[in-house]
Amino acid sequence: MTPVMAEDWLLEAELAPAVEGDPLAPLYAGAADGLLVLPFCPACGLALELEQRVCDGCATAGADWRPAEPRGTVHAVTVVHRLERGLVRAPGPYPVADVETAGGHRLVLTSVGPLPRPPAIGDAVTIGFRRLGGVAVPAFHPTNLVKRRTPDGRSRDAAAAEAYPGR
Amino acid sequence: MTARRPAVIGLGLTPMSVRPGGSAAELAARALHAALGDAGLAPTELEGLLVGSSQGVRPDRVGVALAAQAGLGDLRMLEHVEIKGATTVAMVRRAQLAIDTGEARTVACVFADAPLRAAGGAGSTYAHSGGNSGLRGLERASGVLGSVPTYALLAARWLAVTGGSPDDLGAVALAARAWARHNPDAVQRAPLDAKAYRASPMVSTPLRRLDCARPVNGAAAVVLGTDAAGSRHTPVRVIGSGRAHPVRRRRAGHESWFGGGRGAIEAALAEAGLSRADLDVLELYDPFTIVTLCLLEEYGLCEPGEAGPLARSGALAPGGALPTNTGGGQLSGFYLQGMTPLVEAVIQLRGDGGDRQVPGARTALVGGIGGRIDHHACLVLEAA
Numbered sequence: 001m002t003p004v005m006a007e008d009w010l011l012e013a014e015l016a017p018a019v020e021g022d023p024l025a026p027l028y029a030g031a032a033d034g035l036l037v038l039p040f041c042p043a044c045g046l047a048l049e050l051e052q053r054v055c056d057g058c059a060t061a062g063a064d065w066r067p068a069e070p071r072g073t074v075h076a077v078t079v080v081h082r083l084e085r086g087l088v089r090a091p092g093p094y095p096v097a098d099v100e101t102a103g104g105h106r107l108v109l110t111s112v113g114p115l116p117r118p119p120a121i122g123d124a125v126t127i128g129f130r131r132l133g134g135v136a137v138p139a140f141h142p143t144n145l146v147k148r149r150t151p152d153g154r155s156r157d158a159a160a161a162e163a164y165p166g167r
Numbered sequence: 168m169t170a171r172r173p174a175v176i177g178l179g180l181t182p183m184s185v186r187p188g189g190s191a192a193e194l195a196a197r198a199l200h201a202a203l204g205d206a207g208l209a210p211t212e213l214e215g216l217l218v219g220s221s222q223g224v225r226p227d228r229v230g231v232a233l234a235a236q237a238g239l240g241d242l243r244m245l246e247h248v249e250i251k252g253a254t255t256v257a258m259v260r261r262a263q264l265a266i267d268t269g270e271a272r273t274v275a276c277v278f279a280d281a282p283l284r285a286a287g288g289a290g291s292t293y294a295h296s297g298g299n300s301g302l303r304g305l306e307r308a309s310g311v312l313g314s315v316p317t318y319a320l321l322a323a324r325w326l327a328v329t330g331g332s333p334d335d336l337g338a339v340a341l342a343a344r345a346w347a348r349h350n351p352d353a354v355q356r357a358p359l360d361a362k363a364y365r366a367s368p369m370v371s372t373p374l375r376r377l378d379c380a381r382p383v384n385g386a387a388a389v390v391l392g393t394d395a396a397g398s399r400h401t402p403v404r405v406i407g408s409g410r411a412h413p414v415r416r417r418r419a420g421h422e423s424w425f426g427g428g429r430g431a432i433e434a435a436l437a438e439a440g441l442s443r444a445d446l447d448v449l450e451l452y453d454p455f456t457i458v459t460l461c462l463l464e465e466y467g468l469c470e471p472g473e474a475g476p477l478a479r480s481g482a483l484a485p486g487g488a489l490p491t492n493t494g495g496g497q498l499s500g501f502y503l504q505g506m507t508p509l510v511e512a513v514i515q516l517r518g519d520g521g522d523r524q525v526p527g528a529r530t531a532l533v534g535g536i537g538g539r540i541d542h543h544a545c546l547v548l549e550a551a
Contacts, residue, residue, distance in 0.1 A: 011308065015299065017304040022300050023300070024305055027305070047419070049418065050302045050305070051301055056414070056416065075324065076320040076321070076323050076324035076327075076423065078316055078323055078371045078372050078374075079372045080316050080319070080370075081368070081369040081370055081371060081372070082313075082370045084290075084294040084312050088312070096310050096316050096319075097320075098320050098324070098424075100418075105418060106418055106419075108305075108306050108320070110310045121323070121324070135308070137308050137309065138305075139309070
């Protein structure tokens with residue numbers, strides 16, 4: 001039996017990010033394993049921007065891509081009403097938020113699935129993943145809508161503590 | 168020091184088309200020759216050419232090949248300048264310095280764009296551009312198609328931080344339209360009221376269609392020199408220029424979307440020896456209504472938190488105390504990136520504004536931004 005790839009709720013697969021050789025390849029590799037992997041300065045630990053390669057705090061070159069806590073708050077949010085034909089699959093408006101992660105990164109993401117209402121600036125969100133054309137892409141859920149248990153029954157906090165022992 | 172300061176001595180525009188037609192190179196060549204004619208110069212008298220093109224993946228963007236395409240002769244200076252939307256101001260500065268140092272005596276600056284295609288509208292052209300790699304690839308995979316969603320995030324954040332309301336955006340759209348009604352080059356001249364604004368379709372909250380510039384296929388060119396003998400127009404001197412390139416860190420503790428541009432206007436005013444109160448007209452880059460509000464505050468042209476109330480008071484509109492984007496800007500006039508505010512400043516300082524002329528306008532601020540308000544470039548111009 002051929003496995004059928006589930007389609008994304010929002011976009012057509014042609015918008016899937018490049019993964020091979022992409023500057024964000026470690027992010028997508030982590031996402032495929034269900035981890036939010038983001039770049040930090042290897043020397044001082046500052047949260048780097050996704051394409052930043054030299055730390056603006058201590059001038060150390062390189063980026064240490066490692067799992068980060070998948071929680072954050074909304075810095076800015078919009079609801080996109082323009083549904084570009086040929087690119088957007090969703091039948092109605094969709095949210096896009098600039099999410100500040102607990103570790104200090106900012107990521108512009110949509111939601112994991114359709115939402116009854118968009119989050120507001122300052123709302124807590126949890127970061128999960130959508131699959132777009134076979135690529136796992138980070139996305140947010142409003143924290144109050146997230147089930148508190150992982151599939152194996154552990155609390156999400158316990159699973160997070162295991163995944164990010166540094167925190 | 169030269170005895171006479173570099174000035175805009177020629178201006179050329181193509182018709183601004185909201186329908187497909189014309190390649191960027193064809194449009195650029197037409198605007199360039201119109202500007203040379205306006206300056207009273209033969210093409211062989213042009214010594215320098217600076218070319219600005221729309222960024223992105225358009226296959227037909229103009230570049231240094233324009234010199235050959237436009238039938239020019241040998242040049243002493245030829246460059247493709249690129250700092251996104253701030254390019255026009257950078258070209259004018261480059262031309263001014265080239266003339267001051269004797270590198271070239273006459274320099275043309277040209278910008279052309281042709282985003283409208285038979286295959287789809289401009290919004291669609293932008294939505295399909297950007298590729299799928301790097302940060303932009305992740306954003307596009309998250310539904311950030313075209314530039315409206317990013318400016319919508321900026322608008323949402325700015326309104327939240329400053330306590331503004333979507334009505335402030337509407338007031339900017341109405342002021343721009345009120346000016347555009349008297350600009351024959353403007354592509355949107357029908358009367359607009361608050362009710363019609365609020366009925367405009369939402370594109371990406373809080374930005375409605377009428378909060379967004381209307382892209383055109385078109386081109387504009389200016390010629391700078393010190394000898395205006397061949398021109399029947401008042402020369403428009405470049406008396407101040409400034410830039411700011413804030414490396415805004417999109418991380419905790421910083422604003423993602425605005426801040427850091429003040430240095431551009433400070434430097435331009437200092438070079439001109441003027442203060443903000445001396446500026447007769449403000450011509451600001453306004454791809455979205457939010458940008459007008461943001462730049463008024465960022466450039467210190469009003470008190471913090473006052474841009475929205477100022478717009479609602481009518482101060483930006485015809486007859487107001489702070490005439491802003493007096494040709495309708497990019498919103499209702501035409502979207503030729505940094506050329507839009509420059510062209511209108513030249514028209515006003517020549518006194519050629521017709522029914523939209525600001526009486527006694529002698530000085531103008533031209534503000535250009537690039538990227539997501541990442542690059543700022545300002546000019547102060549003065550009627551000779």
